[in-house]
Amino acid sequence: MLNFLYNEDSKLETEIYKVKNHLFFMSLKIAEENINFETYSEVLSAEAKEKIKKNEPCIFITPNRGWRANKNWLYPKETADFVKYVNQETQQNATYLSDPEEILSLNNIDSYLPIITLGIDFILKVGIESVVDIVIEYLKNKYPRIFSNSKNQIHFKIQIEKRDKKSMLKLEYDGPANDIKNTFTGEKISEIIDRL
Amino acid sequence: MRNIELKVDDDSFWNDKEQIIKYIQLEDFENANTLIQSKIKFENNMIDKNGDKSELVCNQHFIFRAYWHLFEHFIKCWTHLRSSPDDSWNHLQDCLLAIDVLDLSVNGNDFFDSNMLYNYLLKIESLFPYTMFNSVEYVTKKATCSICGNNPFSKECNHIKGDLYYGKRCYVTIDEANIIGMSLVENPANKKCIIFVEYDKKNVKYSPFGLVWQLSFLKPLFDFTIIYKNVSMTRDKYLKYLRNIEKNPKLPPKRIFQVEYKKITQLNKIGFKIQNT
Numbered sequence: 353m354l355n356f357l358y359n360e361d362s363k364l365e366t367e368i369y370k371v372k373n374h375l376f377f378m379s380l381k382i383a384e385e386n387i388n389f390e391t392y393s394e395v396l397s398a399e400a401k402e403k404i405k406k407n408e409p410c411i412f413i414t415p416n417r418g419w420r421a422n423k424n425w426l427y428p429k430e431t432a433d434f435v436k437y438v439n440q441e442t443q444q445n446a447t448y449l450s451d452p453e454e455i456l457s458l459n460n461i462d463s464y465l466p467i468i469t470l471g472i473d474f475i476l477k478v479g480i481e482s483v484v485d486i487v488i489e490y491l492k493n494k495y496p497r498i499f500s501n502s503k504n505q506i507h508f509k510i511q512i513e514k515r516d517k518k519s520m521l522k523l524e525y526d527g528p529a530n531d532i533k534n535t536f537t538g539e540k541i542s543e544i545i546d547r548l
Numbered sequence: 549m550r551n552i553e554l555k556v557d558d559d560s561f562w563n564d565k566e567q568i569i570k571y572i573q574l575e576d577f578e579n580a581n582t583l584i585q586s587k588i589k590f591e592n593n594m595i596d597k598n599g600d601k602s603e604l605v606c607n608q609h610f611i612f613r614a615y616w617h618l619f620e621h622f623i624k625c626w627t628h629l630r631s632s633p634d635d636s637w638n639h640l641q642d643c644l645l646a647i648d649v650l651d652l653s654v655n656g657n658d659f660f661d662s663n664m665l666y667n668y669l670l671k672i673e674s675l676f677p678y679t680m681f682n683s684v685e686y687v688t689k690k691a692t693c694s695i696c697g698n699n700p701f702s703k704e705c706n707h708i709k710g711d712l713y714y715g716k717r718c719y720v721t722i723d724e725a726n727i728i729g730m731s732l733v734e735n736p737a738n739k740k741c742i743i744f745v746e747y748d749k750k751n752v753k754y755s756p757f758g759l760v761w762q763l764s765f766l767k768p769l770f771d772f773t774i775i776y777k778n779v780s781m782t783r784d785k786y787l788k789y790l791r792n793i794e795k796n797p798k799l800p801p802k803r804i805f806q807v808e809y810k811k812i813t814q815l816n817k818i819g820f821k822i823q824n825t
């Protein structure tokens with residue numbers, strides 16, 4: 353038993369690597385959520401309300417509720433920089449769905465991006481690819497070394513309004529930065545669009 | 549401002565850079581430090597002089613200053629290796645933070661050889677016994693941007709944390725926060741939040757800093773190789789080894805390492821190259 357630990361150490365590491373690699377392929381979870389813009393009605397900012405009403409193609413930066421025992425709506429600390437990046441460096445417009453009041457900082461080096469909510473009109477006009485590209489460009493700009501380091505994981509969620517506007521499709525990515533592009537393939541994106 | 553184009557008008561930058569590296573490699577830390585301090589002073593002057601004129605010039609000099617700071621911290625890191633390796637760790641982290649600033653420049657990687665330096669520093673980092681770190685989770689209620697003094701989430705602030713604005717790097721001060729929890733993590737946000745390792749400063753060689761102690765006998769800014777050896781033992785031998793660890797808990801528990809001298813570096817115009825001898 354003890355000998356196994358020593359002699360087979362490298363073999364064991366390869367196995368662990370394989371298992372991890374397998375998990376990376378599963379880094380995107382797609383699920384239907386019983387939510388829509390109405391769900392946020394109690395916290396909706398005036399600006400967001402106006403834009404939703406006018407059907408403006410906009411990247412809505414969305415707070416999260418229910419972190420541990422916290423009942424408040426929280427944004428991750430990466431949010432402000434991401435919003436400024438989108439508004440200053442890209443053609444798109446990012447708007448806070450609710451006015452940011454409380455910011456959550458988690459305890460490791462991973463990057464937690466805010467939840468991105470997209471209306472169905474945005475998807476039809478702009479597409480999912482552009483949003484994924486913005487995320488990748490943002491990370492490249494801010495953390496140039498993150499793409500060669502699989503220790504740093506990226507966590508982001510995109511919620512897309514379904515055609516019936518009654519529920520949303522939630523895409524949840526947890527994995528290394530250099531795997532984002534491989535995960536959101538053309539095939540995957542068509543599959544997502546079909547499910548809307 | 550990101551992607552800053554770097555330009556050097558006179559040769560003094562290259563000459564001084566070569567000279568500093570040469571001094572460090574010869575372990576003439578006093579002369580290296582004098583030169584570094586004069587360079588830092590020069591960059592500070594340039595930032596002050598252009599304070600409200602040219603943002604680009606200010607930012608360029610900020611990046612150059614980070615480069616000199618990198619060598620300043622490296623000397624501190626190296627000279628503490630043998631006597632107080634825990635201090636050495638903090639300076640090593642400062643070196644890595646300086647590389648963060650170098651990454652802001654367009655030609656960062658080629659200009660400063662920062663990839664080479666980064667990998668070299670990571671190799672040194674891997675010899676330290678720190679594997680788990682303290683980390684806090686907190687909810688911020690009030691924060692201030694260092695550039696404009698506004699809440700970074702407000703419409704009035706358009707500064708991105710970590711970017712340069714007129715020779716100043718934007719950071720965010722947390723004024724009010726609730727701590728939710730403390731954790732031990734492998735990849736913390738701040739690697740200076742270590743778990744203190746107790747050791748006998750007079751006997752670093754046999755402490756968990758034994759590998760760092762070995763490193764201190766190599767030449768600074770020369771590449772080295774770490775050979776990871778998987779040692780196979782009989783059951784009896786292994787149990788003896790375990791008993792040894794029990795008697796002396798400061799022994800590194802899992803693997804046996806060996807640091808080997810290898811390769812000599814050669815200065816050139818851009819930086820230093822690794823060559824086989």
Ligand SMILES: [Zn+2]
Nearest residue numbers: 693696705707
């Ligand atoms: Zn600001």
